[in-house]
Amino acid sequence: MVRLRAPRHPVDPRARAWWTARALLTVSGPAALAAATLLTLCFLFFPGAASWLVPLVTAVLVAPAVAYAVVMPARRCRTHGWELGESALYAVSGWYGRRRRIVPLDRVESVALRRGPLLRRYGLAVVVVGMGPDAEAVRITGVSEPEARRLRAGIEGAVAASAAETAASRTEGGRGAGILAVGRAGWLRYAPLTFWVWGGVLVAGGTTWRVLNAFGVKPWRIGIVRRLWAGYGAGAPWLAALLGLAAVTLLGVAGALAVHAATWWRYRLERTPSGGLDVRRGLFATSVVSIDADRLCGVALREPLLLRAGGGASVRAVAGGLGDRERNRKRSVALPPAPRAEALRVCAEVLGTDGVLEAGALRPAPRVALRRRLVWALGWGVLPVALVLVALGWLLELPVLLWCAAGWVAVASPMVCALARDAYRALGYAVRGRHLVVRSGTFGRETVALERSSVQGWTFTDTPFASRADVVTVTAIVAAGEGGYRIRDMSATEAVQFAEYAAPGIVREFLIQTSA
Structure with a gap:
C-alpha cells in the first residue's frame, strides 16, 4: 500500500508554549473569565442557584477551556511539520483534524514571513506561501525565525530555478471562435x-x-x-x-x-478567437463578462434540488481573474438555468471534449460514507429537536410535547435518511482524458470537470472519526473558482494513488510503500 510519509521537519519545541499562550489569550482565558464572573455573581446575589449553576458552568466553560489549553498545543506539536522537496512543498497542520498539503514549487508566486508580538516573544515566525489571489495560501507555523528565513530562501531559490527551466504553457488547439449558446x-x-x-x-x-x-x-x-x-x-x-x-x-x-x-434576456455565450469565453446578457443594459483562455480551468454543472427535480441545470466556468470569491460566483455563470441536455452540451463545448460530464461510471465512495451521512443526518437533523421537545415536556409536565417529539422522529427520520442516501449516491470521482471529474451534494449538487494540468496541489484532510472509518477528504487545489474542489470520503488506501494518477509528480517524492 502506498501512503504519504510524515514530513522531515517538526515544529520548534517553543511552538508548544506559543500555542498555549495563544489559547489562553483567545479561548481558554476568556472562557475562564466568563466562568469566574458568573460564579461570583451567583455567590453574591443568587446563592441558592449554586447547587446547579456550579456544575453547569464547570461542564460548559471550565472543563472545555482547560482541555483546549492542554490538548490543542500537544496535538499541534505532534501533527505539524513541513518539508521542502526538490519539486514541491509539503506541509501538515491541524490538531482535531489533520491537513496534509502538497503544492508544486513552480506554482508558488510569493513567500512571506509573519511575526506578531507573541511570535517574537518566543522567537518564532510563520511562513506564508502564496499561489495567487484565487488559491488559498499555505501557512507553515511553529518555525523558529532562523529556520523560517532559510525556508523562505530555499523556496525562493527553488522557484527561481524552476521558472528558469520550464515555462508553463497551455494550448487550446481545435477551439475555433463562434457562438456556443443563445438564450431562449x-x-x-x-x-x-x-x-x-x-x-x-x-x-x-x-x-x-x-x-x-x-x-x-x-x-x-x-x-x-x-x-x-x-x-x-x-x-x-x-x-x-x-x-x-x-x-x-x-x-x-x-x-x-x-x-x-432582466438579468438573462438576450443571453449569448461566445468563444473568442483566443480560446476564451464572452458571456453577454441583460435586458435593459448589456453586461459582458470576458474569461481569458489562460484562466479557464474547467466547468461546473450545478443542479440544485428543485432545479434538478425540474430537469434543469446551470453551468459555471471554473476560472480565475474574476474578482474575490463572491464576485467570482456571480460573474462565472456561463449558462443560466436551462434544460439539462443543453447544460451538458455547453459543458462539452467549453471543455472541447464530448462526454466528460455525461452520466457514466464515476467511482463511488466507499459504503462507510453512507453510514457517516446517516449518522450525521439523524444526529444533527432529528435528535436535537426531539431532545428539546422531550426536555420541555418533562420540565413543563406537558405530555403533548412528548407526543410531538415522537411524531417528529417518525416524520423526520425517513426524510433525512432519504436525503442522506441521495447525498451518498451523488458522491463520485474519475479521470476522463485530460479532465478530473468530481461530483457531490444533494441540496446543491455540483459536478466539476477540471483540467488536470490546472491542479496546483493536493490537500488531504481527516478527523478522528474519518480516520476510524478509513476515509479522507481530498481537495484538488486550483487558482480559479472556489480555490479547491473536494473529493469527499475517498478511501484512505486509494487517495494518494489517485492524486498521483490524476496530477502526476506532485506527491511522488513524499510517498512510501507500506505493507497492507
Whole structure:
C-alpha cells in the first residue's frame, strides 16, 4: 500500500508554549473569565442557584477551556511539520483534524514571513506561501525565525530555478471562435425553481416592514390588512396561513421571472478567437463578462434540488481573474438555468471534449460514507429537536410535547435518511482524458470537470472519526473558482494513488510503500 510519509521537519519545541499562550489569550482565558464572573455573581446575589449553576458552568466553560489549553498545543506539536522537496512543498497542520498539503514549487508566486508580538516573544515566525489571489495560501507555523528565513530562501531559490527551466504553457488547439449558446424564452420556466422564491419575498417583506416603521406607519393598522385579518385570519387561521403561503409563492414566482428576464434576456455565450469565453446578457443594459483562455480551468454543472427535480441545470466556468470569491460566483455563470441536455452540451463545448460530464461510471465512495451521512443526518437533523421537545415536556409536565417529539422522529427520520442516501449516491470521482471529474451534494449538487494540468496541489484532510472509518477528504487545489474542489470520503488506501494518477509528480517524492 502506498501512503504519504510524515514530513522531515517538526515544529520548534517553543511552538508548544506559543500555542498555549495563544489559547489562553483567545479561548481558554476568556472562557475562564466568563466562568469566574458568573460564579461570583451567583455567590453574591443568587446563592441558592449554586447547587446547579456550579456544575453547569464547570461542564460548559471550565472543563472545555482547560482541555483546549492542554490538548490543542500537544496535538499541534505532534501533527505539524513541513518539508521542502526538490519539486514541491509539503506541509501538515491541524490538531482535531489533520491537513496534509502538497503544492508544486513552480506554482508558488510569493513567500512571506509573519511575526506578531507573541511570535517574537518566543522567537518564532510563520511562513506564508502564496499561489495567487484565487488559491488559498499555505501557512507553515511553529518555525523558529532562523529556520523560517532559510525556508523562505530555499523556496525562493527553488522557484527561481524552476521558472528558469520550464515555462508553463497551455494550448487550446481545435477551439475555433463562434457562438456556443443563445438564450431562449422557454428557459424562463426554470427561474422559479429555487428556494429564493420564498426567501426573496420574506426579505423584501421584512425590508418594507422596516421602512414603514421608520416612517411611523404600523403595517397591521393599514385598512386592507385589517379587513383581510377580520375576514379570514380571526375565524379561519389555517385558511389564512394557506392563503398567505399561496400569496408568497405567487409573488416569489413573479419576482423570480422578472429578475431572470432582466438579468438573462438576450443571453449569448461566445468563444473568442483566443480560446476564451464572452458571456453577454441583460435586458435593459448589456453586461459582458470576458474569461481569458489562460484562466479557464474547467466547468461546473450545478443542479440544485428543485432545479434538478425540474430537469434543469446551470453551468459555471471554473476560472480565475474574476474578482474575490463572491464576485467570482456571480460573474462565472456561463449558462443560466436551462434544460439539462443543453447544460451538458455547453459543458462539452467549453471543455472541447464530448462526454466528460455525461452520466457514466464515476467511482463511488466507499459504503462507510453512507453510514457517516446517516449518522450525521439523524444526529444533527432529528435528535436535537426531539431532545428539546422531550426536555420541555418533562420540565413543563406537558405530555403533548412528548407526543410531538415522537411524531417528529417518525416524520423526520425517513426524510433525512432519504436525503442522506441521495447525498451518498451523488458522491463520485474519475479521470476522463485530460479532465478530473468530481461530483457531490444533494441540496446543491455540483459536478466539476477540471483540467488536470490546472491542479496546483493536493490537500488531504481527516478527523478522528474519518480516520476510524478509513476515509479522507481530498481537495484538488486550483487558482480559479472556489480555490479547491473536494473529493469527499475517498478511501484512505486509494487517495494518494489517485492524486498521483490524476496530477502526476506532485506527491511522488513524499510517498512510501507500506505493507497492507
